[in-house]
Amino acid sequence: MGLLSKLATLGIYYNKLTGGIPPFLGNITSMEVFSVVGNPFGGSIPDTVGHWKSLTTFYSGGCNLYGSIPHSIFNLSLLVNFSLAENHLTGSLPSEIGNQLPNLEWLQLWDNELTGVLPPSLSNCSKLGYFEMSLNNFSGKLTIDFSKLRDINKIRLDNNNFHGRGEADDVRFIDSLKNCTRLVKLQVDNCNLIGVLPISIGNLSHQLEILHLGDNQLFGSLPSSIGSLVGLTKFILGNNRFKGNIPTSVGKLQKLQYLDLNNNLFSGPIPDTIGNLSLLNKLYLYSNKLGGHIPSSLGNCKELIALSLAHNRLTGKIPKQLFQLPSLTVGLDLSQNNLCGSIPSEIKDLKMMNILDLSHNNLSGNITISLGECSSLTWLHLSGNKFQGVIPSSFSSLGGLGVLDISENNLSGRIPQFFGKWKSLEFLNLSFNDFEGEVPVVGVFANESAFSVLGNNRLCGGLVTLELPKCKKMGSKKKRFPFFILVIVIAPTLLIVLYCVYLLCKKKHNSQPSQSSGSERFMKVSYNQLLKATDGFSVANLIGQGGFSSVYRGILDSDDDKSVAIKVLHLQNRGAQKSFVAECEAWRNIRHRNLLKIITSCSSTDFQGNDFKALVYEFMPNGSVHDWLHSSAYTSKLNLLQRINILRDVATAIDYLHNRCQTTTVHGDLKPSNILLDDDMVAHVGDFGLARLLGTSLNQNSSTGVKGTIGYAPPEYGIGSEMTSCGDVYSFGILLLEVMTGKKPIDDMFNDGLSIHKFAYMALPDQVIDVIDNDAIVLQSTEANAKKMEECLAATIKIGVSCSVDSPPQRMKIEIVVNELQRILDVLQNI
Incomplete structure (x- = not known):
């Protein structure tokens, strides 16, 4: 290829090429457009690309590239589009980049490991439209003068560390954005910014749709000038230190759909004017110091699906208008206030x-x-x-x-x-x-x-x-009869009753489970009963097997003869004993409709005197998600609605384990074989043998040395990191992608740097239909419905990709996953 001396455009994006970007391509000095996005190349960027003096476009995102960006690239003064997003690039940007590349319109270096400051010389890239540098390690004060970037459309600098040492005016850069009349998105969240939001925030473009400054250290009051941003659809300032009143001018943001001011120090009343936001669908004002009454005007927000005003100082009665919003499907949280009535x-x-x-x-x-x-x-x-x-x-x-x-x-x-x-x-x-x-x-x-x-x-x-x-038997005291009369009347009846009881007991002898009382918490079962229930643990009743256990279907002697699942521990295997203890401890602390229901446990000895331990669960007649996806025994396959419902059920269970039960619990081994389905195809998460209860002694003592399953375990576990809830989110992301694509994360196609995560990511946003399991795709009768379905598929894959990124802090929060999957379900059910 190096001999193609007149080649101007090379487009080989989204293939499976490896072995690095070959240096010999530098011999093609006529190169103008080079696009290799989404190939698992690996290696570093060869310095020879600096020979492409006519180059205008360089796209190498998602190529598993390492090392620093060669300085020769920054001498290509004709470069217009420059993207190296989602690689592993290190080093810093040259201070003169803005002078060296004055024609840049697209600069996209997000999701790398770049360091140092963002050079102020970028102010000279006057044609810049897309500026995306998020998910790096940039530091120092943000001193770019955006006033020269009049064509800027999108600015994404989130997840960096731009705090200027010893200063508290990190957001003064906003002053220079007033001339950026085409700005649609400004995202600078989680950047450790400290300072007061300037009044000039109101001078931003009327075209601005998304403003995200959450997860910083901003303080002071929220300027009333915010009401000038009439194009906003999403406004997020959560997790800062803002105080004072929420300005009434927020009611002017007529296009607003998402407002998040949670976890600040806002006080005073909730503005009545929020009721003017007729398109608002999510309002989060929780964890502030808001007082006064809940405004009845919120009843005008007819699109509202989620509202949280929890952990404030609200008083008065709950306005009835709030309960006249049938749109409130996700939830209403007014807890931890002083409401009355x-x-x-x-x-x-x-x-x-x-x-x-x-x-x-x-x-x-x-x-x-x-x-x-x-x-x-x-x-x-x-x-x-x-x-x-x-x-x-x-x-x-x-x-x-x-x-x-x-x-x-x-x-x-x-x-x-x-x-x-x-x-x-x-x-x-x-x-x-x-x-x-x-x-x-x-x-x-x-x-x-x-x-x-x-x-x-x-x-x-x-x-x-x-x-x-x-409990005392009901009845009133009556005059005592002579004793001999009582004997004459009662004795024959009593004898008959005792005889009937004797016959009944004789009939049922040895046929009842070992129970001291029908009101005890758990049925007591012996080794002999479990042996009998499974036909001697016969292979015919084996329904699953793992490193620490085998699972059998059985029927315990009882009145209803219902099937149960009996998990027998392989105590000879190292770690099985600790797995049993971990699982018992986990089940003692959790209960949820989307978790597998435990019936009892057995800790005994077998007939040879060997230790025997087992857990008995409710039997799930529809098997596991793994069976439905990969077993040839299942002739019918999961449709799209069933898959999304299952994913929503699993996410709800994980949200409960992480955020809503008394002790935060990490499952540690989320995968399709551990997701079981009942008669109604409702998903239940099982197998807590690797679970950790954070903040308890079990967190230290229950480890078996194994952290999850290959393909589903997050990368940080492989380098010795402790199990965390972020690890479960990663596993869920991989599980979601497997459910939607039908491909296992250890499929043969995933090699040479290609993973199920990258496979899905490369399909976003317009080629998602190509990676979805054919059995999940439903042909739609109208073009509009087909478009909606494709949007839902893309949104679902995006969740899986967002959950399975390598960096734990960047993974999507599980409570957001639940809400997003529910939203997707709502759309699909209306198609």
């Missing part, structure tokens, strides 16, 4: 809402029966209020709840029997009320760790381990 009956309009948290306020009165119409609720927290009266019978329609917490109120009456019939209920907290009567022993009440009734002094019965008094 009762729950408005208008809450019945929130029929599609998933999460409602009104905990720790001063709400009172009876719990409205209208709440029973919110049939889509999966998470309901009303704890820490002053509710009184009985639990309304309308709650019986909330059978989809996974978590219900109504503790710390003044509720009374009996515990409704329907709580024990809810199949999805994983945790129920009734503690510190005034309930009376018998505690049920079925459903959630059969598992002591799945419910709490502490602080209810008039309860009786329930599981033996609760140590509650026995």
Whole structure:
């Protein structure tokens, strides 16, 4: 190829070429356009590219390139488009880059390991339109004069460290942006910026759509001039130190769809003018010091799907207008405030809402029966209020709840029997009320760790381990009959009853599981019972096998004869004992509708006197996600909706483990074979043998020396890093990409630098349909629907790519993953 002396354009992007960019290409001095994006080349950029004096375009993003950018490139003065994004390049940029490359229109060096300052000479690139330098290690003060860059369209500098030492005016660069009338996106989040946002922020382009300055150290007040940015659709200032009032001028941002001011020090009232934002779909004001009433004008935000005002100082009643927003499907969080009054009956309009948290306020009165119409609720927290009266019978329609917490109120009456019939209920907290009567022993009440009734002094019965008094039989005292009459009347009946009991016991002798009481927390099972249940652990009943265990299908002797899954530990294998302890400890602390349900455990000896340990789980009749994706025994395949539903279920479970259970739990081994499907194809995450409970002794002691499975374990585990929740997010990202592409991360095609992550990334945004598993693609009848489906596919793949980046801090937060997958589901279900 080096002999093609007249070659002007070389485009070999998105192939599988390796072996580095060959130096001999420098002999083609006529080169004008060079595009090799998305090839796993490896190696460094040869210095000989500096011979291309006519070069205008150099695209080598995603090529696994190492080393520094050769200085000879910076002498190519005709260069217009320069992209080396998503490589492993190091070193710094030359101070004179802006003078050497004055014709640059596109400078894209994001996701590398570049260091040093961003040279001020970049101000001389007056034609620059796209300036993307995020996800590097640039430091020092940002001193570029943007006033000369009148054509700039996008500025992405996020995830660097631009703080000027000893100074607190790191955002003064905004002053120079007033002439940038074409600016659409400004993203400088997570850059350690310290300073006060200048009034000149209002001078930015009316074309600006996205302004992201979150995760910095900005302080002072938010200028009212922000109301001039009428083109904004997304405005994020979360995780800073802003104080003072939220300016009323924010109500002028008529195109705003996403407003995030969380975790600051804002005080004063929530502006009524926010109600003017008719397109707003997500509003996050939680963790501030906001006071006053919740403005009823929020009821005008008819597109709102998620609202969080938690952890503030809000007072007054909850406006009924808030409960008249059927769009609120993701959730409403008003917890940790000082709200009073009762729950408005208008809450019945929130029929599609998933999460409602009104905990720790001063709400009172009876719990409205209208709440029973919110049939889509999966998470309901009303704890820490002053509710009184009985639990309304309308709650019986909330059978989809996974978590219900109504503790710390003044509720009374009996515990409704329907709580024990809810199949999805994983945790129920009734503690510190005034309930009376018998505690049920079925459903959630059969598992002591799945419910709490502490602080209810008039309860009786329930599981033996609760140590509650026995329930007294109902009946009034009557005048005592002579003893001989009682004997004559009762004795024959008693003899008949005793004889019937004797016959019944004889019939059932040796046919019942070993249980001291039907009200005990777990069924007790012996080695012999498990041996019998599995036909001697026969191969015919083997349904899965791993390094530490084998899983068998079995049927325990019981009245219902339901199938169970019995996981038998290979105690002879190093680490199996610790795996058993880790799994037991994890299951003791977690409960969720998308986690596999444990029935009991067995720690005993076999007939030869060897140690025997096993765990018994609810049997999942539809097998694992791995089976559906890769087993030839499954003739039917997962459709697109099923795949997204499964991914949403798994993400919800991981969000619970990381953010919503008492002890943060890292699963450590997320992969398709550990995702099991029930009768309704609902996903349940299982196998906690490698789990870590962060902040507990188990975090240090349960390690088996193994951290996940090859292909799914994040790269930082390979260099000795501790297990973290970010590692689970990486594994989930790989799992998502496997579910959507149908390809395993260890597929033969992934070699020479190509991974499932890069395979998916290279398809974004316009070629996603080429990497999706054919069985998941649904042909659409209209062009509009086909376009929507392709957008959903691209959005899903983007989530997987964002979760599986190498850098742990840059991975998408799991709670955002849940929301995004739900949004995608909502779109797909309407196609």
